[in-house]
Amino acid sequence: MRTAPKPSATPQTRIRIAVDAMGGDFGTEVNVRGALEALELDSTLDLYLVGVASSIRSELKKLGRGEVAGITLVEATEVISMEDHAAAAIRKKKDSSIHVGLRMVREGKADAFISAGNSGAVMAGALFLVGRIGNLERPAIVVKLPSASGYVSVLDVGANVDCRASHLADFAIMGSAYANLIEGIKAPRIGLLSNGSESHKGNELTRQTHELLSANKGIHYIGYIEGYDIFNDSADVVICDGFVGNVVLKAAEGIADAFVHWFRAQLKGNILGLVGVVLLRNVLRGFRKKFDYQPYGAAPLLGIDGMVLISHGKSTPVAIRNGILNAKKGVEQRLVEKISGALVPRAAEGVKS
Secondary structure: OOOOOOOOOOOOOOOEEEEEOOOOOOOHHHHHHHHHHHHHHOOOOEEEEEEOHHHHHHHHHHOOOOOOOOEEEEEOOEOOOOOOOHHHHHHHOOOEHHHHHHHHHHOOOOOEEEEOOOHHHHHHHHHHHHOEOOOOOOOEEEEEEEEOOEEEEEEOOOOOOOOOHHHHHHHHHHHHHHHHHOOOOOOOEEEEEOOOOOOOOOOHHHHHHHHHHHHOOOOEEEEEEOHHHHHOOOOOEEEOOHHHHHHHHHHHHHHHHHHHHHHHHHHOOOHHHHHHHHHOHHHHHHHHHHOOOOOOOOEEEEOEOOEEEEOOOOOOHHHHHHHHHHHHHHHHOOHHHHHHHHHHHHHHHOOOO
16 A cells, blocks of 8 residues: 555546545544445546545554555645634644645646545635636535425535625626536526515625626526525525525435434324335435435535535545545546636626625
8 A cells, every 4th residue: 555646647547536534523434435435336546545544554454455456545644623723724734634635636646635524624725725716716615405396506505604795706606607517507597595585685795795696697696585495496506605505504404304204203103104104215215315415425616726525524435435436527527627617707707896
């Protein structure tokens, strides 16, 4: 098992993905297992497990694995915890798994980086080390939530807790390009999340953002939408700051779990209910699956001039595996290049605050 990056002679047909082996609530075990599962499904991957090499080797040993074809260890002696201040940690912990992994993308030693660690640190590090696309001010995490007829893209869901109106205006440009290029939606409807649909509603941030989006003719802005509109197919893309978006995301996940538990409890009250549970088992599984982050594994950090993905802090090996496979798809589909090509001219059309 090597402990240094592979040489640049790696064939370009093989996708090179750096994985933060130290990130997430469950640490190294989940990331190592997820990487091994990804390789089992796709042996053409070149994976770099970035972190404390002794910890990674220990996990591999527990799994009865030594040298693994397709896996290279990259030593990073420091760890950025969930409690660390994001920007300060990136500045001070330059040998952290997040810092080292992002440097690999910047230096062309990896085609993508994925982390289930401190999302704020990943965002700050991506800005500082990899850089932004064009004149965009902030990157944003985009996720898909189920709607009445399919899915809706929501951004930001955690990268930026405090935002200015110009940041949200950038999110709208990125979200529009993402929905068009990746989801195949022509002229996607952009909605701004607020506490009412009337133009006088909202706070200072949403009202300023509303003015900027209304003036941007490069997107299909439909105005304010309310919380329940997220799920009723009122918009293709929903814009909000990272604080609100993260609350929405986790509330949606919690409501889905609570509904399934409540529904089962109600049906188990009698014999007919027990029959109903059996008959509706697949329906309930399908409902929960629509809210499950594990099939997607990781969300792309839009606006960064490199493929960077953030996984859920509570990611399982399945989520890490799927995040790695989705990172590969993003590289193969040239997601960053396509978003950049759409965003740079559009960003110039937007009005800045």
